[in-house]
């Protein structure tokens with residue numbers, strides 16, 4: 001098959017332009033991330049707090065950070081408060097104690113007891129689940 005010289009020139013030209021465009025966009029991305037993170041730290045990952053559900057979003061946080069003292073098996077000896085029982089959890093959400101405890105507002109004991117505060121993202125997730133009505137979903 002014969003390829004015309006003009007066709008080859010056109011293909012080469014297109015590739016050249018595409019290459020420039022993509023290199024330029026990379027350069028821009030890098031400049032942007034450097035400006036946002038002057039120390040070269042990775043950009044903070046966005047915290048998704050939309051449509052938070054009990055099973056998928058809240059339960060994993062409680063299991064990892066609270067069940068040591070607040071599960072059905074541990075609460076009797078460790079806290080006296082069974083947050084694995086949904087109705088108890090919902091009551092603590094409704095009376096404000098759950099949010100106050102993780103936000104360290106000073107109204108109730110700061111939680112998790114004896115451990116660093118939850119990440120802002122985890123706090124916001126629980127907050128938004130409560131705002132949606134603290135549903136058992």
Ligand code: HEC
Pocket residue numbers: 062065066067068069070078079080081092097098101102108109111112113114115118
């Ligand atoms: C190391 C044990 C421990 C861990 C872990 C822990 N708690 Fe507690 N929690 C306690 C104890 C003990 C109490 C009861 C004494 C008190 O309120 O100071 C309590 C009380 C509470 C109360 C009731 C506060 C009030 O005054 O009404 C809430 C709400 C609570 N915890 C939420 C949590 C949440 C949410 C987590 C996880 C993010 C968590 N706790 C992790 C030990 C713990």
